[in-house]
Amino acid sequence: xxxxxxxxxxxxxLLAVLTASPAFSAEKNFRVVGSWSNLTMYxxxxxxxxxxxxxxxxxxxxxxxxxNLGQIGFGGAAVLRQLGRGTFxxxxxxxxxxxxDSPELAGLDFPVLAPDLELAYxxxxxxxxIIDKYLQQNFNAKLLSxxxxxxxVLFSRVEIGGLEDLRGKKIRAxxxxxxxxxxxxxxAGVTLDFSEVPQSLQRGVVDGAVTGSLSGYSxxxxxxxxxxxxxxxxxxxxxxxxxxLDTWNSLTPEQQDLIQALITEKLEKPGWEVTLKETRExxxxxxxxxxxxxxxxxxxxxxxxxxxxxxxxxxxxDDVIPAWANTVNxxxxxxxxxxxxxxxEITIGE
Numbered sequence: 286x287x288x289x290x291x292x293x294x295x296x297x298x299l300l301a302v303l304t305a306s307p308a309f310s311a312e313k314n315f316r317v318v319g320s321w322s323n324l325t326m327y328x329x330x331x332x333x334x335x336x337x338x339x340x341x342x343x344x345x346x347x348x349x350x351x352x353n354l355g356q357i358g359f360g361g362a363a364v365l366r367q368l369g370r371g372t373f374x375x376x377x378x379x380x381x382x383x384x385x386d387s388p389e390l391a392g393l394d395f396p397v398l399a400p401d402l403e404l405a406y407x408x409x410x411x412x413x414x415i416i417d418k419y420l421q422q423n424f425n426a427k428l429l430s431x432x433x434x435x436x437x438v439l440f441s442r443v444e445i446g447g448l449e450d451l452r453g454k455k456i457r458a459x460x461x462x463x464x465x466x467x468x469x470x471x472x473a474g475v476t477l478d479f480s481e482v483p484q485s486l487q488r489g490v491v492d493g494a495v496t497g498s499l500s501g502y503s504x505x506x507x508x509x510x511x512x513x514x515x516x517x518x519x520x521x522x523x524x525x526x527x528x529x530l531d532t533w534n535s536l537t538p539e540q541q542d543l544i545q546a547l548i549t550e551k552l553e554k555p556g557w558e559v560t561l562k563e564t565r566e567x568x569x570x571x572x573x574x575x576x577x578x579x580x581x582x583x584x585x586x587x588x589x590x591x592x593x594x595x596x597x598x599x600x601x602x603d604d605v606i607p608a609w610a611n612t613v614n615x616x617x618x619x620x621x622x623x624x625x626x627x628x629x630e631i632t633i634g635e
Contacts (some may be wrong), residue, residue: 318357376526428526
């Protein structure tokens with residue numbers, strides 16, 4: 286288990302796979318759907334992995350034809366349903382997009398469950414086998430990777446000083462668990478498309494909105510907001526990489542070992558590094574500090590206090606997690622308690 290997010294070197298496992306020089310039985314061109322093409326996850330990790338790293342490591346035996354979520358026109362869980370039917374071989378998508386078809390997956394990422402990225406990694410590592418189990422069961426898909434986007438923080442047009450000040454505010458949520466958390470905190474969770482948020486903030490339709498710090502900066506949210514509250518109210522918004530189970534089973538053991546080892550070292554581990562970097566850079570760009578992406582905004586950063594973190598945890602225990610537990614069967618609750626529950630010291634009553 287990785288307990289410190291730092292620079293990663295190629296692991297001994299990957300070196301063993303690469304130096305074994307396996308004789309692959311057949312060539313394969315994967316039909317791959319990457320995540321959002323305007324973001325770092327796709328540009329620096331997913332596309333280079335499938336179109337460069339994997340072909341090179343396999344002597345061009347394993348290649349890919351690449352598209353992305355913005356091009357295919359499938360919303361929500363539809364892209365994984367299509368993967369399960371064999372339309373695609375590999376998909377990278379946000380896990381929150383598919384929880385309508387598989388509520389078990391929503392147990393990975395509750396608001397403020399993991400206030401920092403190190404704990405978020407431990408939570409993810411603990412729940413990984415459960416995610417894989419329900420992906421196979423519900424989508425005929427095998428899990429290959431999990432990488433979070435930067436922390437989903439709060440942009441506010443109106444003055445706030447902490448969690449208590451969200452009461453009575455209208456706030457755009459980034460998912461149903463976020464909306465539930467906001468409601469429990471006394472705010473009103475509002476559903477808005479990402480592109481509608483800047484105008485809605487400017488016109489006062491909403492008082493605040495939740496998204497990644499750097500995504501919000503890049504989309505101009507900092508130009509129509511006055512405060513940023515870096516508590517991960519929307520969690521970490523994980524992107525899962527999955528492969529059709531029939532496609533996976535058609536590969537040789539050597540091909541499977543190569544793909545899994547390589548995607549861990551070349552996509553997943555660097556992805557967590559990028560998330561740490563972009564979470565920090567987003568806050569810096571929003572608050573008038575040095576910004577490598579353009580002119581900084583001048584938002585006031587609202588401090589996240591220990592009292593606020595304790596209050597947020599209690600909202601999870603009293604409201605958000607029980608609401609999720611009502612959507613899954615008792616086996617899932619036991620699995621959550623044995624994995625994430627032990628990691629964060631929370632037990633759901635069965």
